[in-house]
Amino acid sequence: MTARDLWLRLRALLLRGRVEREMHEELDFHVEMQTRKHLAAGLGAVDARRLARAQFGSTALVEDRVRDARGIHLFETLFQDLRYAIRSFRRTPTFAVTVVATIALGLGLNTAIFTIFNTYVLKPFDVRDPHALYEVKWLTRSGVAPRFTWAEFETLRHDDSTFSEVLAQQHPLITRIDGRIAFVGLVSGNYFRLLGVDAEAGRTLMPSDAARPGGDAVAVLSHTFWQRQFAGDPAILGRKLLIQGQPCEVVGVVREGFVGLDLAPTTDVWVPMTLAHQMQNGADLFGPEQPRRLDIVGRLRPGMASRIATSPLLLWMENATRHLGKDDQARSVELISRATAIPLSPMTVFALSPVLAGFGLVLLIACANVANMMLARGMARQREIGIRLTLGAGRGRLVGQLLTESVLLAVPAAALGFVISRATIQAGVSVMFATLPSEFTEFMRVVPMPPDARVFAFMVVAAIATGVLFGLAPALQTTRAGVVQMARGDFGSDFGPSRLRSALVVAQITASVLLLITAVVLARSTQRVAAFDPGLRTHDVISLDVRDEARQRIVSALEVHPLVTRIASASTIPLDGMAPTVAATRPGSSAPIRVRYRYVSEGYFDLFDVPIVAGRAFTREEAVAGTPVAILSETAAARLFPDRHAVGETIRIAPNNGKLVPAARINRFATVRIVGLVRDHAADLANDGPATAAVHFPSSAIASNSGLVVRVTGEPEAARRTLDAALAIAVPGGVEEIHKLQEFAAGRLYPFRVAYWVSGAVGMLALLLTLTGVYGVLSYLVTQRRKEISIRVALGANVWAVVALVMGQSLRLAATGLPIGVLLALGAARLFGWRVLMLQAFDPVAYVAGAFVVVIACLMASSFPALRAARLDPMSTLRAD
Amino acid sequence: MTQHSSIDLLQGTLDLLILRTLQAEPMHGWAISDRIQQISQDILQVGQGSLYPALHRLEHRGWIRAEWGVSELGRRARFYRLTPAGRRQLDVETADWEKMSGAIARVLKLA
Numbered sequence: 001m002t003a004r005d006l007w008l009r010l011r012a013l014l015l016r017g018r019v020e021r022e023m024h025e026e027l028d029f030h031v032e033m034q035t036r037k038h039l040a041a042g043l044g045a046v047d048a049r050r051l052a053r054a055q056f057g058s059t060a061l062v063e064d065r066v067r068d069a070r071g072i073h074l075f076e077t078l079f080q081d082l083r084y085a086i087r088s089f090r091r092t093p094t095f096a097v098t099v100v101a102t103i104a105l106g107l108g109l110n111t112a113i114f115t116i117f118n119t120y121v122l123k124p125f126d127v128r129d130p131h132a133l134y135e136v137k138w139l140t141r142s143g144v145a146p147r148f149t150w151a152e153f154e155t156l157r158h159d160d161s162t163f164s165e166v167l168a169q170q171h172p173l174i175t176r177i178d179g180r181i182a183f184v185g186l187v188s189g190n191y192f193r194l195l196g197v198d199a200e201a202g203r204t205l206m207p208s209d210a211a212r213p214g215g216d217a218v219a220v221l222s223h224t225f226w227q228r229q230f231a232g233d234p235a236i237l238g239r240k241l242l243i244q245g246q247p248c249e250v251v252g253v254v255r256e257g258f259v260g261l262d263l264a265p266t267t268d269v270w271v272p273m274t275l276a277h278q279m280q281n282g283a284d285l286f287g288p289e290q291p292r293r294l295d296i297v298g299r300l301r302p303g304m305a306s307r308i309a310t311s312p313l314l315l316w317m318e319n320a321t322r323h324l325g326k327d328d329q330a331r332s333v334e335l336i337s338r339a340t341a342i343p344l345s346p347m348t349v350f351a352l353s354p355v356l357a358g359f360g361l362v363l364l365i366a367c368a369n370v371a372n373m374m375l376a377r378g379m380a381r382q383r384e385i386g387i388r389l390t391l392g393a394g395r396g397r398l399v400g401q402l403l404t405e406s407v408l409l410a411v412p413a414a415a416l417g418f419v420i421s422r423a424t425i426q427a428g429v430s431v432m433f434a435t436l437p438s439e440f441t442e443f444m445r446v447v448p449m450p451p452d453a454r455v456f457a458f459m460v461v462a463a464i465a466t467g468v469l470f471g472l473a474p475a476l477q478t479t480r481a482g483v484v485q486m487a488r489g490d491f492g493s494d495f496g497p498s499r500l501r502s503a504l505v506v507a508q509i510t511a512s513v514l515l516l517i518t519a520v521v522l523a524r525s526t527q528r529v530a531a532f533d534p535g536l537r538t539h540d541v542i543s544l545d546v547r548d549e550a551r552q553r554i555v556s557a558l559e560v561h562p563l564v565t566r567i568a569s570a571s572t573i574p575l576d577g578m579a580p581t582v583a584a585t586r587p588g589s590s591a592p593i594r595v596r597y598r599y600v601s602e603g604y605f606d607l608f609d610v611p612i613v614a615g616r617a618f619t620r621e622e623a624v625a626g627t628p629v630a631i632l633s634e635t636a637a638a639r640l641f642p643d644r645h646a647v648g649e650t651i652r653i654a655p656n657n658g659k660l661v662p663a664a665r666i667n668r669f670a671t672v673r674i675v676g677l678v679r680d681h682a683a684d685l686a687n688d689g690p691a692t693a694a695v696h697f698p699s700s701a702i703a704s705n706s707g708l709v710v711r712v713t714g715e716p717e718a719a720r721r722t723l724d725a726a727l728a729i730a731v732p733g734g735v736e737e738i739h740k741l742q743e744f745a746a747g748r749l750y751p752f753r754v755a756y757w758v759s760g761a762v763g764m765l766a767l768l769l770t771l772t773g774v775y776g777v778l779s780y781l782v783t784q785r786r787k788e789i790s791i792r793v794a795l796g797a798n799v800w801a802v803v804a805l806v807m808g809q810s811l812r813l814a815a816t817g818l819p820i821g822v823l824l825a826l827g828a829a830r831l832f833g834w835r836v837l838m839l840q841a842f843d844p845v846a847y848v849a850g851a852f853v854v855v856i857a858c859l860m861a862s863s864f865p866a867l868r869a870a871r872l873d874p875m876s877t878l879r880a881d
Numbered sequence: 882m883t884q885h886s887s888i889d890l891l892q893g894t895l896d897l898l899i900l901r902t903l904q905a906e907p908m909h910g911w912a913i914s915d916r917i918q919q920i921s922q923d924i925l926q927v928g929q930g931s932l933y934p935a936l937h938r939l940e941h942r943g944w945i946r947a948e949w950g951v952s953e954l955g956r957r958a959r960f961y962r963l964t965p966a967g968r969r970q971l972d973v974e975t976a977d978w979e980k981m982s983g984a985i986a987r988v989l990k991l992a
Contacts (some may be wrong), residue, residue: 466951
């Protein structure tokens with residue numbers, strides 16, 4: 001197609017009237033000239049004109065052929081179809097509105113999900129050339145994926161063979177600035193330069209800021225944080241903020257739209273990596289211990305493929321880990337794209353597939369419903385379509401016209417769906433904030449999710465695809481009839497598309513069963529988690545994460561505080577995470593068992609109301625001295641000493657992989673004497689249930705690197721605030737986090753509640769759509785079989801027989817859909833169930849309940865058509881035709 | 882009927898005739914058909930039903946260009962003019978035609 005051709009076509013399309021007029025004029029002129037010629041040859045005026053006309057033939061035909069030659073017929077046809085469709089929708093507005101609303105609902109929910117997916121997985125970061133950014137990950141020979149040391153980063157930084165530049169960052173620290181939670185990113189000095197992110201006010205961090213460990217205490221704020229915390233105050237530059245007890249001068253605000261290379265959480269404040277030791281507990285990042293805390297992100301050299309870059313990187317990592325034990329040496333290196341927050345990988349898609357599938361099913365059910373409605377309408381229009389076919393309309397033309405109608409309905413549905421998707425996201429975010437346990441909301445950072453070109457493209461494609469999906473089958477079905485039959489005026493039951501309609505309803509029932517079983521499984525799991533008693537006193541316990549250098553002062557302040565009744569420490573705060581494991585062996589045995597371990601202070605068991613069932617608790621002396629003694633949980637004792645009393649026995653403790661780390665704290669407890677047994681309790685978020693095999697070692701309340709727990713009197717939230725305020729005055733910047741222990745339990749429950757509500761809502765929506773589908777099919781069936789039913793009634797069938805006939809039909813549909821849905825649910829449970837803790841995917845009650853609800857719904861939906869069938873008056877029906 | 886006062890045009894030859902007729906000067910549709918009829922001494926009659934679709938088709942191909950001008954009657958008329966691309970196409974089609982008619986003539990004479 002040449003440019004000229006395109007121009008002419010466009011002109012013909014846009015200036016239709018003018019082009020048509022010109023064509024008339026041209027042909028008129030021809031006749032005029034011919035008339036002149038005849039006149040000149042001596043004919044009379046009337047004859048000359050008549051002859052010229054006759055020679056010309058049919059003007060309409062010539063015009064049509066000219067239009068054909070111009071190739072604009074396609075558009076003409078489309079226009080006609082559109083006009084026709086709009087006219088017919090105007091005749092049946094209820095139908096059009098129902099279709100648009102149904103599809104809009106399905107499209108809207110799916111677009112909402114796609115918008116979220118887009119924000120986290122598809123949308124590249126707002127940095128320079130994001131697609132060249134890759135994060136380096138590596139695996140040891142034993143399959144662990146550790147982070148990097150500062151020394152390793154230094155060697156990679158000076159090697160520019162694969163990356164043109166690399167940056168280092170740590171997972172954001174959680175701290176409190178002016179009493180409010182903030183996420184602090186420790187980054188190498190070249191971070192902003194590499195990413196090509198500028199400052200909105202002041203400057204960003206520069207390599208000179210991170211020149212030497214402990215160097216300049218400067219900070220750069222994100223735009224959002226600046227707005228939220230300081231209301232966009234321009235006088236912020238030069239102010240000193242207390243971050244982790246360090247006064248840091250604010251030197252700049254980063255431009256809007258950049259919140260770090262992670263979206264969960266987003267970064268609020270960036271400080272140079274060189275402040276790591278001042279801001280973190282534990283080993284010095286730059287010290288001889290070389291802790292593994294760094295993530296490395298680099299910009300690949302131009303033209304370097306990520307696949308090729310892994311081999312020199314593996315070589316580098318093998319070199320860097322050569323001095324370590326065999327198990328800890330590098331086995332493989334992987335490069336993961338950092339263009340988006342979550343890389344688009346098969347793993348990501350697999351993990352998200354249950355959500356995508358659930359919402360996709362709703363859209364499919366909606367499509368099936370609309371297809372059914374279109375079929376019903378097709379039946380009503382069978383007479384019209386039959387006549388048009390008989391008069392010689394091409395089948396392709398008719399199918400095209402019916403499809404135009406579907407797509408025409410999909411367009412307003414897409415527009416409405418877009419509105420629904422925005423509302424869904426809005427509502428989702430506010431519901432989340434309203435229902436989250438109160439102390440968690442502070443930690444939540446929701447990235448704005450504006451619709452972009454990808455979202456619009458998704459909408460358009462999805463709308464057209466659904467239009468074709470719900471329009472194609474009915475269009476093919478209704479135009480299939482034989483011309484001969486219709487010429488006889490036979491539009492009867494012979495070509496009733498009942499098989500297709502039944503198939504659609506069976507598919508709907510299948511999907512509803514699947515979604516409802518999922519919802520009930522999740523609901524029951526939520527209940528189980530909620531009812532789960534960890535065996536620990538939590539309602540009046542408050543936990544604190546504190547900075548090591550402030551620990552002594554905080555403990556002293558807490559000990560004298562009137563609200564605090566008991567105080568203890570634990571290396572891992574119960575319910576806040578999972579304690580690490582060690583291998584415990586009884587003497588004379590070579591079979592170690594895996595147990596979770598904690599260092600706890602002497603008041604720990606008393607504070608949590610965990611009874612000592614044998615022996616005794618730690619003494620203060622043991623706690624301070626770190627005497628090699630241990631307290632086992634009942635399960636651990638029973639597994640180590642199934643045959644005798646454990647108290648007084650000795651066990652050997654070794655790191656889980658059997659390797660001793662020099663200077664590690666655990667080495668002091670290589671051989672321990674058991675001094676007591678405590679009742680089993682579930683302090684960890686693991687799937688171990690209450691029968692947790694656990695071992696406890698003594699530790700003092702002021703031991704570094706551990707969490708503090710206190711029991712308080714009075715209302716816990718008020719106590720939490722009072723303590724927080726008191727400590728903020730006594731030890732400014734000393735407390736990193738302070739939480740009610742109850743919140744951890746609520747937080748553990750929250751994901752279940754969300755999953756249950758979402759799947760419940762989606763399941764109910766699916767069921768509702770299915771109900772209308774069943775209702776529609778059976779209503780149609782009753783209409784179609786009314787003659788037969790009337791004959792039965794006339795021959796003496798009673799009302800119940802008729803009702804049973806119709807309801808039986810719906811049960812038959814359910815009987816096909818149910819087992820398929822149950823099988824799919826079982827398959828999904830196998831695929832995904834094991835990934836979630838405390839989820840009982842094969843819960844028979846859930847399966848029965850889900851199926852039961854669907855059967856009841858089918859019976860309900862069919863009761864209306866059944867009653868209508870029962871009320872049929874046989875005499876008037878049989879006389880009708 | 883063995884005698885023809887006029888014969889139907891072979892498929893595809895109409896384009897060639899139109900292009901050739903327009904070689905001399907721009908013309909409107911009627912003049913093109915009249916000229917073809919005159920020069921062929923009334924043997925080739927171009928029906929309107931094929932002439933105008935052909936003109937529009939050639940215009941879409943970019944071989945001729947239509948412009949409104951004033952006709953000999955003083956009335957507005959659509960004049961068609963050969964474009965450079967049309968001129969090249971005319972050369973190609975003329976060569977093809979000569980090759981083909983020569984070949985047919987030889988077959989008729991010698992076969």
